[in-house]
Amino acid sequence: MLNLYNTLTRQKEPFRPMEPGKVRMYVCGMTVYDYCHLGHARVLVVFDMVYRYLLAQGYEVTYVRNITDIDDKIIRRAAENGEAIDALTGRFIQAMHEDADALGVLRPTHEPRATQHVHDILHMIQRLMDRGYAYVGENGDVYYSVSRFDGYGRLSGRRLEDLRAGERVAPDESKRDPLDFVLWKAAKPGEPAWDSPWGPGRPGWHIECSAMSTHYLGNHFDLHGGGQDLQFPHHENEIAQSEAATCEHFVNYWMHNGFVRVDEEKMSKSLGNFFTVRQVLEHYRPEEIRYFILGSHYRSPLNYNDQALEAARSALSRLYTALRGLEPAHPGDAGAPWRDRFNAAMDDDFNTPEALSVLFDLAREVNRLRQTDPQEAAPLAGCLKALGGILGLLQADPEGFFQQDGTGDAVDAAEIEALIQQRLEARQRRDFTEADRIRDDLKARGILLEDGPEGTTWRRG
RNA sequence: GGCUGGGUGGCAGAGUGGUGAUGCAGCGGCCUGCAAAGCCGUGUACAUGGGUUCGAUUCCCGUCCCAGCCUCCA
Numbered sequence: 012m013l014n015l016y017n018t019l020t021r022q023k024e025p026f027r028p029m030e031p032g033k034v035r036m037y038v039c040g041m042t043v044y045d046y047c048h049l050g051h052a053r054v055l056v057v058f059d060m061v062y063r064y065l066l067a068q069g070y071e072v073t074y075v076r077n078i079t080d081i082d083d084k085i086i087r088r089a090a091e092n093g094e095a096i097d098a099l100t101g102r103f104i105q106a107m108h109e110d111a112d113a114l115g116v117l118r119p120t121h122e123p124r125a126t127q128h129v130h131d132i133l134h135m136i137q138r139l140m141d142r143g144y145a146y147v148g149e150n151g152d153v154y155y156s157v158s159r160f161d162g163y164g165r166l167s168g169r170r171l172e173d174l175r176a177g178e179r180v181a182p183d184e185s186k187r188d189p190l191d192f193v194l195w196k197a198a199k200p201g202e203p204a205w206d207s208p209w210g211p212g213r214p215g216w217h218i219e220c221s222a223m224s225t226h227y228l229g230n231h232f233d234l235h236g237g238g239q240d241l242q243f244p245h246h247e248n249e250i251a252q253s254e255a256a257t258c259e260h261f262v263n264y265w266m267h268n269g270f271v272r273v274d275e276e277k278m279s280k281s282l283g284n285f286f287t288v289r290q291v292l293e294h295y296r297p298e299e300i301r302y303f304i305l306g307s308h309y310r311s312p313l314n315y316n317d318q319a320l321e322a323a324r325s326a327l328s329r330l331y332t333a334l335r336g337l338e339p340a341h342p343g344d345a346g347a348p349w350r351d352r353f354n355a356a357m358d359d360d361f362n363t364p365e366a367l368s369v370l371f372d373l374a375r376e377v378n379r380l381r382q383t384d385p386q387e388a389a390p391l392a393g394c395l396k397a398l399g400g401i402l403g404l405l406q407a408d409p410e411g412f413f414q415q416d417g418t419g420d421a422v423d424a425a426e427i428e429a430l431i432q433q434r435l436e437a438r439q440r441r442d443f444t445e446a447d448r449i450r451d452d453l454k455a456r457g458i459l460l461e462d463g464p465e466g467t468t469w470r471r472g
Numbered sequence: 473g474g475c476u477g478g479g480u481g482g483c484a485g486a487g488u489g490g491u492g493a494u495g496c497a498g499c500g501g502c503c504u505g506c507a508a509a510g511c512c513g514u515g516u517a518c519a520u521g522g523g524u525u526c527g528a529u530u531c532c533c534g535u536c537c538c539a540g541c542c543u544c545c546a
Contacts, residue, residue, distance in 0.1 A: 021476090038546095039546075040546085041546070042544095042545085042546095047546095048546085049546095050545085050546045051546055052546090053546070054546045055546090057546095082544090083544080084544075084545095167475080167476085167541075167542085168475060168476070169474080169475060169541090169542075170474090170475095172474095173473095173474050173475070173542080174474085174475095174542065176473075176474065176542095216544090237546065238545080238546030239476095239477095239540070239541080239546080240540080240541070240544095240545055240546065241545080241546070242476090242541075243475095243541060243542070244541095244542085244543090245545090267546095268546075269477090269539095269540090270539085270540070270546080271546085272539080275538070275539070276539080277539080277540070277545090278546095279544095279545060279546090280544085280545070281544075281545075306484080306485070306495085307484090307485070307486095308485085308486075310477085311477090311478085311485085312477090312478085312539065312540085314484090318483075318484080318496095319484070321496085322483085322484060322485095322495070322496055323495095325495070325496055326494090326495050326496075328509095329495075329496095329509095332509065332510080333510090335509090356486090362486070362487090364485060364486050364487095364493095364494075364495095365486055365487075365493080365494085367486095367494070367495085368485095368486070368493055368494035368495080369494085370494090371493095371494055371495065372493095372494080375510095375511085378509090378510055378511070379510085379511065379512095381510090382503095382510080382511075438505080441505075443505055443506070446505090446506090447505095447506070447507085450506095450507080450508090454508095459508065459509090460507090460508075461507090461508050461509055462504075462507080462508075462509090463508095463509075463510095468509090470509095472508095
């Protein structure tokens with residue numbers, strides 16, 4: 012049985028979906044005005060892992076991950092670029108899809124965009140107005156009145172008075188309470204706008220997630236995820252909006268993934284210490300990034316540096332090495348002990364590091380058996396590949412993985428094969444000086460030769 | 473200032489009230505023409521001071537240190 016840490020209760024709880032066999036989950040996606048950085052990659056990969064595991068457990072999952080395609084930063088960036096807003100967002104949505112695809116992230120069931128749901132947003136704001144939770148400020152913006160909502164602060168463990176005492180709450184004349192947040196932003200001249208009962212404007216950020224999650228998943232659903240920094244205020248505000256508008260409990264389980272760090276510091280745009288996915292992909296294979304992300308527990312901080320990515324590369328190489336030269340067979344019962352351990356680890360709040368350690372134990376067993384009994388090794392290799400697949404790993408052809416050009420500096424495969432042949436001939440006439448020269452030359456070019464029982468194989472190292 | 477998390481062996485990173493993580497690196501051995509890969513073996517690790525306990529890295533309290541949220545942020 013799956014247990015997961017629920018931010019709402021600050022403890023691990025057994026996961027019981029509202030409808031047996033079906034899970035409805037919503038994850039806050041990105042605001043598309045720039046390329047994905049590793050922080051975004053972590054959200055994508057972590058919740059993809061959750062999605063895959065739920066699917067593997069036999070659940071029918073409706074997975075919604077939104078795209079914020081209208082907000083201040085987008086408007087500003089478009090203006091800076093002299094680019095139309097939809098051109099800008101279209102460009103970065105495509106880039107995000109490319110990055111997500113590269114990282115092996117499955118497409119969610121629905122990927123709604125805020126601009127396509129303005130109708131739902133207006134409808135929800137109207138309900139909040141009707142129920143007295145919203146008001147129009149002096150500047151024409153529509154605000155949510157935080158003090159009207161009893162449970163405000165529950166998710167993030169704060170009390171209103173503590174928040175008001177915080178030194179960083181900026182007073183705003185048009186708000187009744189500095190903690191109130193905007194539902195509808197009145198348009199300034201030249202800004203994109205939609206008509207509304209409160210004048211032309213655009214949605215505030217928080218309301219879109221309430222409106223879209225409700226639209227696709229109903230008023231009350233199972234699982235809501237996102238980065239830790241969304242816990243407050245974004246998710247707190249979502250709860251306030253949705254529960255005030257629908258009079259129903261909003262979400263049963265809240266999950267938040269930890270940050271990616273650089274030099275023990277949060278990776279963020281404002282600090283300028285971020286690495287985009289495509290920057291990292293210039294030096295590392297996508298699967299190495301995915302392994303790097305899953306090598307830490309999703310709630311822990313994840314420190315980014317080259318050594319960490321190198322370590323991911325080594326670890327992944329070991330797993331693929333175990334798969335090498337074997338035709339993965341249907342595991343049957345042979346893999347049961349490892350499958351059980353794997354599932355136990357995943358059931359414990361998605362403990363991917365522990366689950367990976369099971370994969371290494373399994374890889375050792377495969378390596379041990381392949382020498383003595385390849386018949387038995389094949390089903391275990393099948394198990395290894397299948398369990399890896401639940402994490403979105405190990406699905407490539409092993410030789411392809413070792414030989415693919417992950418790090419630039421292409422050496423022609425045909426040339427390598429020719430040199431291997433030359434070396435083989437040298438070895439046959441016991442000219443080891445020549446044989447070693449060929450091997451050393453290739454090594455200098457990043458190609459490692461390995462003599463096995465079935466001949467010489469090569470890989471990029 | 474308020475509120476959250478966390479400090480594990482050379483590094484990364486799980487976990488546990490009393491033998492095992494796992495990966496990388498190291499050391500010894502097997503295999504190999506030599507390597508590589510693989511296999512076998514190999515580590516007085518749990519910030520610090522108290523307390524609870526037959527026994528604590530694991531529970532409780534204090535201290536120090538780190539990160540995060542309280543403003544846009546994944």
